[in-house]
Amino acid sequence: MPFIRLSLVAAVALLATGCANNSPALGSKNISYGDTKAVETVTNEFGSTDLQMIAESMTRSLAQSGTLQGRPVVQVYDVKNKTSEYIDTREITTSIKTQLMKSGTARFASDNTDMQSQVDQLKLQNQSGLYKQSTVSKTGNMVAAKYRLEGSISSIVKRSSDYKDVFYKFSLQLIDVESGLAEWMDEKEIRKTTER
């Protein structure tokens, strides 16, 4: 009997503490954090799930293709946005770049946007006279890319009074800078249909 009583007390205590979140929280109850990987179907415009799907599919395909032997240097170019939607395609290439970098598959040269900052920093170190000579990064030692990565995203939108259908096609290719040959290429298609 004492065992049952003790077990009951323990069970009640566990239940009482079970779901409690002891960390301090401020603000409205209507705001919550969600799973960043959860499938988002709020509208049928380009969304977070599409971005993640494309980035994962392209990274897997490129990493498994066998093209990137010996961690070659790759330069990422803009992905041409051929849709009428404001899609920040750099976010897609940044995700691909991050995943390839984390898996140690490739190294990346400064891309178009980073290049100006890189040049400015080199100039500052070499021309301003502000830095101790032994710590200055020398010019002429930047590593050139063996491959360039470029692609495009396009869409076909169809509407009727009852349906809206959006078809996205994302293509990416890896081109050998010296030979100009496309060494790898893949595409990801996404169809989203909304019933009104």
Add this chain to the structure above:
Amino acid sequence: MLPRTLGILVLIVAVQLTGCAAFRSYDTELQQTNQQLTSGNVDGALMLLEKHNTSDDKDLLYYFEKGELLRSKGDLAGSQTAWRHADQSVIAWEDAVKLDSGKYLAQFGSYLVNDKVRRYEGYDYEKVMLTTQMALNLLEKNDFDGARIAIKKTHEREAVIAELRDRQYLKSEEEAQSHGVTLQYKDLKGYPVESLDDPEVVGLKNSYQSAFSHYLAGFVYEALGEKDLAAPGYRQAAELRPNTPLLDQALIDLDAAGSQNTGTDGSEVLLVLQTGFAPARDSIRIPLPLPIDNNLVITTLSFPVIRSDTSTPFFNQVGIDGQPVNLTALNSTTAMSRRALRDDMPGILVRTTVRAISRGVAQKKLNEVNPLAGLALGIASAVTEGADTRTWRTLPDNTLVARIRLKPGEHQVVLPSSLGGTHVRLKIDRPYQVVTLRAIGNQVYSGGLAAQVIPSNPPQAVAINIP
């Protein structure tokens, strides 16, 4: 004695229920304000605005107008503060719509409240133009990063509006069917149907997408080196205004290798000319036979009509350093406002008709019990019945642009003689620059760092191309 007291009481209650908004003539208020602006007295215009808005609880319209007036005065910081207040109201509206659009649409479809006593929420095109104007304010200070935020907000807002309107028009059709209202605006005898069926109005894809907003988005993204976002800006502008060489060229040039301007061959300057005022909304009374208690009763109903502004002549050319430069018209607030009314008319017709029928029935019942109270209700209804005439009136009507390559340094822009031939000095010192001028009547306003209106009127003025 008792019936008379009751009658007066009903009248007082009816008047109080409808609130002061029912008696406010927004059109008259803003006509006075705009007259001050047309004559160059911005402080006078601001004073009038404050005089007409003495309550502590300022509405969206007050902030819309104040932002535009302060912008004309050259107080860009003050203008941004006022518009940020307006933006907060629009954000609250967006949140309400996103959270529960069904609930939002249900309250919008209420038949008891007259449209003009609702809290002003702003028309769709006004919400889009708000952030576009805010972006222009920031670009006047060469703040492209700040403008990018306003621009991103504009296209995100457009998406919310598109989603909501799809549902609203569907619901409006269903409600018209459920109330047996088959009336269309084309059936209203005496209504200026041609103003809503104008080819420019019908040609618009909807009321809230502006070719100018998208073109400006394209320009800002291009200046920031984001071609992937600049392309849809130019593309959407080209889709909204097909066969416009300026828009087609922007896309072609963007695809050219190394298209980002570094400033070595001069600056890429976007000259934006905003002219006139947004149109007014007036109320027109039309008698219609309505089925009240199984009898057809001729009842006078009020419907809104759009009245264009005539303060500023249309022009499509300016002189830059002595050379004529053609301008491309990318936005007409009049056309957008007409389109908004055209799209809203089915809903307005259902609401006005159903409200008139219920009021007619109520008045008839009250007449049977107490004729004086019935009369009082009739008077109160007649006084308060009228279309909603509120709209953002200081918003510019036409927006025209010219994209030109200019060498760094000083340049001179001359406006047509019909606008007083005003001279404006431009200071160009960056690879990408946006210069905005506002022309109202003979007045030209500019508050930016790059443009300075020269007060005197030298005789040399360029000829105007009348289209």
